[in-house]
Amino acid sequence: MTRDGGSGATGVDPQQLWLGHDRPRRGRKPAFSREAITEAAVALADAEGLEAVTMRRVAERVGAAVMSLYSYAPDKETLLELMVDHVSGELPAAPGPTGDWRADLRAVAHLQRDLMLRHPWLPAALSTRRVPGPNTLAFLERALAALRPTGLDGVARVEAFAQLTAFVAGHVAHELAQASAARSAERVAAESRYLAAVAADGRHPELAEVLAAPGRALDPEATFARFLNRLIDGLGTE
Incomplete structure (x- = not known):
C-alpha cells in the first residue's frame, strides 16, 4: 500500500527490508526504532483491527511526527510485512522433527x-x-x-x-x-x-x-x- 493506504505499484524490496536495516546510521541517534514502530502498529491492530493501522495513528503511539516514520517504513505495505514477521517471532523454536x-x-x-x-x-x-x-x-x-x-x-x-x-x-x-x-x-x-x-x-x-x-x-x-x-x-x- 502507498502512504495513504492505497495499493502500491512497486511493492517491497525484500533485500532492503530484511538485510539493510542493521546498517549503522550517521548523525544523531534516532529517538525510536523500527521495532518500536512495529510494536505500536501491532498493538493498534490487536485493539482496533487492521483498518485502524495508519502511519498517522502509529506515529501518535510512538510520539513521533508522521514523516519521520517513512525512513523506517515507507508505506503501509512495508509496515504490514514488519508486523507479520514481528508476531511470527512469538512462534516457539522448533524442537526438531520427531519422525512422525x-x-x-x-x-x-x-x-x-x-x-x-x-x-x-x-x-x-x-x-x-x-x-x-x-x-x-x-x-x-x-x-x-x-x-x-x-x-x-x-x-x-x-x-x-x-x-x-x-x-x-x-x-x-x-x-x-x-x-x-x-x-x-x-x-x-x-x-x-x-x-x-x-x-x-x-x-x-x-x-x-x-x-x-x-x-x-x-x-x-x-x-x-x-x-x-x-x-x-x-x-x-x-
Missing part, C-alpha cells in the same frame, strides 16, 4: 492457529503479504523439516506448507466471524425452522439425511482438529 510428520505438522498448524487467535488481523494480513522475514523463515524451516519424511520434493513441501497456512488462516477467520456474530436464540430458532422446511420438501435428500443425524457439540478445538486431520491425511496420498 503428521504429528509434527499438526503441531505446526496448532501453533499457527493460536497465533492468529491472539492477533485476529493476521489471517487477512497473510492474504496480501509476499516477503518472508527472518521469523517467518525460521518457522518455514520447521515446517519443511517436518514434511521431509513424506518424500515430497522441495517445491511440493513448500506448496504443502502454503496450503496448510491458507487452511489455518481461513478456518480462524471463520471462527472469529462466528464468535463475533450476534446469534440470538430467536435467530438460531428461525434458521432451524427454515432448514427443517427445506429438508422436508423432498428436493434435498442429502441435506435431510445430514440434518437427521445426531449433531456434534460445538467445540472449536475439536472442529479444527477434525478438519486439520482430513487435510493432513490428504497430503499423505501424494
Whole structure:
C-alpha cells in the first residue's frame, strides 16, 4: 500500500527490508526504532483491527511526527510485512522433527492457529503479504523439516506448507466471524425452522439425511482438529 493506504505499484524490496536495516546510521541517534514502530502498529491492530493501522495513528503511539516514520517504513505495505514477521517471532523454536510428520505438522498448524487467535488481523494480513522475514523463515524451516519424511520434493513441501497456512488462516477467520456474530436464540430458532422446511420438501435428500443425524457439540478445538486431520491425511496420498 502507498502512504495513504492505497495499493502500491512497486511493492517491497525484500533485500532492503530484511538485510539493510542493521546498517549503522550517521548523525544523531534516532529517538525510536523500527521495532518500536512495529510494536505500536501491532498493538493498534490487536485493539482496533487492521483498518485502524495508519502511519498517522502509529506515529501518535510512538510520539513521533508522521514523516519521520517513512525512513523506517515507507508505506503501509512495508509496515504490514514488519508486523507479520514481528508476531511470527512469538512462534516457539522448533524442537526438531520427531519422525512422525503428521504429528509434527499438526503441531505446526496448532501453533499457527493460536497465533492468529491472539492477533485476529493476521489471517487477512497473510492474504496480501509476499516477503518472508527472518521469523517467518525460521518457522518455514520447521515446517519443511517436518514434511521431509513424506518424500515430497522441495517445491511440493513448500506448496504443502502454503496450503496448510491458507487452511489455518481461513478456518480462524471463520471462527472469529462466528464468535463475533450476534446469534440470538430467536435467530438460531428461525434458521432451524427454515432448514427443517427445506429438508422436508423432498428436493434435498442429502441435506435431510445430514440434518437427521445426531449433531456434534460445538467445540472449536475439536472442529479444527477434525478438519486439520482430513487435510493432513490428504497430503499423505501424494
